[in-house]
Amino acid sequence: MTEAVGLSASLEDYLEAIYNIIQEKSAVRAKDIAGRLQVSNASVTGALKALAKRDFLNYAPYDVITLTPKGEKIAREIVRRHQVLKDFFVKVLAIDEDEANKTACKLEHGISPQIVNRLVQFIEFIDVCPLGGDKLIEGFKRHLECGVDRNKCEHCLDMARGLVARSGQVQKIQKKRLLELKVGDRGLIRGIRTKGPLKKRLSEMGLTPGSVVEVERVAPMGDPIEVKVRGYHLSLRKEEAEKIDVEVR
Amino acid sequence: MTEAVGLSASLEDYLEAIYNIIQEKSAVRAKDIAGRLQVSNASVTGALKALAKRDFLNYAPYDVITLTPKGEKIAREIVRRHQVLKDFFVKVLAIDEDEANKTACKLEHGISPQIVNRLVQFIEFIDVCPLGGDKLIEGFKRHLECGVDRNKCEHCLDMARGLVARSGQVQKIQKKRLLELKVGDRGLIRGIRTKGPLKKRLSEMGLTPGSVVEVERVAPMGDPIEVKVRGYHLSLRKEEAEKIDVEVR
DNA sequence: AAAAAAATTTAGGCAAGACTAACTTTTTTG
DNA sequence: CAAAAAAGTTAGTCTTGCCTAAATTTTTTT
Numbered sequence: 001m002t003e004a005v006g007l008s009a010s011l012e013d014y015l016e017a018i019y020n021i022i023q024e025k026s027a028v029r030a031k032d033i034a035g036r037l038q039v040s041n042a043s044v045t046g047a048l049k050a051l052a053k054r055d056f057l058n059y060a061p062y063d064v065i066t067l068t069p070k071g072e073k074i075a076r077e078i079v080r081r082h083q084v085l086k087d088f089f090v091k092v093l094a095i096d097e098d099e100a101n102k103t104a105c106k107l108e109h110g111i112s113p114q115i116v117n118r119l120v121q122f123i124e125f126i127d128v129c130p131l132g133g134d135k136l137i138e139g140f141k142r143h144l145e146c147g148v149d150r151n152k153c154e155h156c157l158d159m160a161r162g163l164v165a166r167s168g169q170v171q172k173i174q175k176k177r178l179l180e181l182k183v184g185d186r187g188l189i190r191g192i193r194t195k196g197p198l199k200k201r202l203s204e205m206g207l208t209p210g211s212v213v214e215v216e217r218v219a220p221m222g223d224p225i226e227v228k229v230r231g232y233h234l235s236l237r238k239e240e241a242e243k244i245d246v247e248v249r
Numbered sequence: 250m251t252e253a254v255g256l257s258a259s260l261e262d263y264l265e266a267i268y269n270i271i272q273e274k275s276a277v278r279a280k281d282i283a284g285r286l287q288v289s290n291a292s293v294t295g296a297l298k299a300l301a302k303r304d305f306l307n308y309a310p311y312d313v314i315t316l317t318p319k320g321e322k323i324a325r326e327i328v329r330r331h332q333v334l335k336d337f338f339v340k341v342l343a344i345d346e347d348e349a350n351k352t353a354c355k356l357e358h359g360i361s362p363q364i365v366n367r368l369v370q371f372i373e374f375i376d377v378c379p380l381g382g383d384k385l386i387e388g389f390k391r392h393l394e395c396g397v398d399r400n401k402c403e404h405c406l407d408m409a410r411g412l413v414a415r416s417g418q419v420q421k422i423q424k425k426r427l428l429e430l431k432v433g434d435r436g437l438i439r440g441i442r443t444k445g446p447l448k449k450r451l452s453e454m455g456l457t458p459g460s461v462v463e464v465e466r467v468a469p470m471g472d473p474i475e476v477k478v479r480g481y482h483l484s485l486r487k488e489e490a491e492k493i494d495v496e497v498r
Numbered sequence: 499a500a501a502a503a504a505a506t507t508t509a510g511g512c513a514a515g516a517c518t519a520a521c522t523t524t525t526t527t528g
Numbered sequence: 529c530a531a532a533a534a535a536g537t538t539a540g541t542c543t544t545g546c547c548t549a550a551a552t553t554t555t556t557t558t
Contacts, residue, residue, distance in 0.1 A: 008514075008515085010514080010515065010516090011515095029535075029536090030535070030536060030537090031534085031535060031536080039515095039516075039517095040516075040517060040518080041535075041536060041537080042516085042517070042518080042519095042536090042537075042538080042539095043515070043516055043517075044536085045536065045537055045538080046514095046515070046516085047515085050514090050515095061522095061523090061536075061537065061538095062522090062523060062524070062535090062536065062537080076481070079482075080480050080481050083480055083481075083482070084480040087480070089364065092371065093364065093367040093368065093371055094367070095363065095364060095367060099361065099363065099364070102361075103359070103360060103361055103364055106358075106359035106360070107356050107359065107360065109355075110352070110355035110356065111352060111355070111356065112348065112351075112352055114344065114348065115338065115342065115344060115348070115352055116480065117479070118342040118343070118344060119342065119480075120479050120480045121389075122341065122342055122389060124461055125389050126385075136375075136385070212373055230366070230369050231329050231332055231333040231336070231365065231368075231369045232325070232329050233328075233332070257544075257545085259544080259545065259546090260545095278505080278506095279505070279506060279507090280504090280505065280506085288545090288546070288547090289546075289547060289548080290505075290506065290507085291506085291507075291508080291509095291546085291547070291548080291549095292545070292546055292547075293506090294506065294507055294508080295544095295545070295546085296545085299544090299545095310506080310507060310508095310552095310553085311505090311506065311507080311552090311553055311554070
């Protein structure tokens with residue numbers, strides 16, 4: 001008898017807006033919903049009908065709008081997803097509130113309960129963990145403040161150096177060429193001995209001094225070499241990899 | 250002359266699929282795209298036309314499909330967003346690969362470059378940071394393994410206790426009632442002295458032993474009390490808050 | 499190389515969700 | 529309390545993006 005739960009992203013937005021307006025004011029007016037979602041009044045009427053048909057809210061033309069228990073439950077879930085995402089962006093990634101809210105709005109649909117819960121657990125865990133805590137997030141923010149030119153901030157460079165191997169023992173930093181790294185090795189880029197379009201292409205991909213590069217795969221003949229930098233996968237020729245200086249330890 | 254960049258989520262999916270198929274095979278067949286995106290062949294044709302019109306790919310009926318430089322650039326961005334999200338889910342949140350991929354597919358549209366970059370920086374940072382590193386993620390995984398009954402795992406409880414205050418000094422654990430906490434205080438729930446529908450309602454909200462609860466606001470007369478648990482905001486009556494035992498330090 | 503099979507495209511439909519314009523109801527105001 | 533203003537609704541249209549069925553082109557088989 002009960003149909004599938006699937007609510008479209010659009011209808012979820014309406015439900016969320018209605019829930020939020022109820023929290024702020026006592027009554028919900030179609031106009032407020034329209035204003036909040038940047039949509040015409042006519043669209044609101046349509047959405048209200050759709051939501052009412054599915055029993056998420058009580059609605060009759062010109063009548064007051066209230067959420068049904070079912071509607072309120074779902075709305076809470078949506079608001080929670082939004083809140084969790086926003087918290088993560090603000091507290092962990094140090095994104096400003098506005099951007100965090102905007103992005104949370106877009107992502108809140110289609111994020112599974114499992115991942116929402118994991119995010120909550122992770123945010124709590126960072127606080128809780130003896131290895132983490134505020135110090136971790138503070139460190140991250142300091143790290144971010146170094147700004148664009150990571151290559152000039154010794155603090156950042158030190159951290160990035162740490163990425164290469166974290167065995168716990170003190171190790172010497174070695175200067176190598178990217179070409180010399182094996183699969184799985186990571187290095188900190190310190191220089192690129194090339195110019196012109198190739199240098200530009202590498203730069204655009206994030207292959208710049210200060211970035212961490214990881215070797216993902218090497219073809220049988222040692223060419224091409226697949227690497228990962230800043231979330232990009234790219235494929236380099238032997239000659240190119242030879243021209244990139246890295247630090248490893 | 251050049252129109253807005255905005256590409257719909259649907260068209261982004263097609264572009265991504267095409268890019269991925271090109272990486273795997275040499276040629277792109279409409280059928281492969283249809284299979285990957287679980288849509289009919291006719292839909293693929295429509296999408297190809299739309300993408301060709303915007304100059305993301307070279308296409309003519311029955312002809313081979315190739316990406317234009319512009320299309321390839323955008324496709325790379327999309328693939329990167331997907332990869333970064335997936336990496337975050339898998340490496341940081343310890344989500345299994347399948348679920349991570351599915352969710353990344355849904356979220357990859359509408360995540361701003363700033364947040365993608367922050368995610369990359371954060372993943373790298375956790376590795377790099379002397380406070381974090383693999384240990385942090387390992388700890389998180391152990392934490393997750395405790396499973397549902399967090400209230401029985403001393404390891405988790407210890408961590409959760411740490412959340413209440415992390416001043417660095419050793420402090421005594423105090424038993425209190427939620428009612429006694431002030432705004433901003435956090436406590437670890439140890440028991441709920443109530444039954445029936447109220448207990449059920451609280452449970453559904455995540456207000457259960459083992460959870461961390463934070464007091465967000467208290468109304469002038471001390472009632473209601475707004476708290477946050479597991480990403481949910483909820484409002485408790487004085488009588489309810491009195492029946493919840495917490496640990497603070 | 500013709501017939502059969504597979505792939506692709508076209509044509510025509512449908513649903514969601516937005517819009518504008520015109521109309522109705524409610525609220526406010528003189 | 530009636531007229532004006534504001535709010536809400538209806539009707540009709542448009543776009544996106546999916547579908548099925550039928551037609552067309554390409555590829556594979558015999």
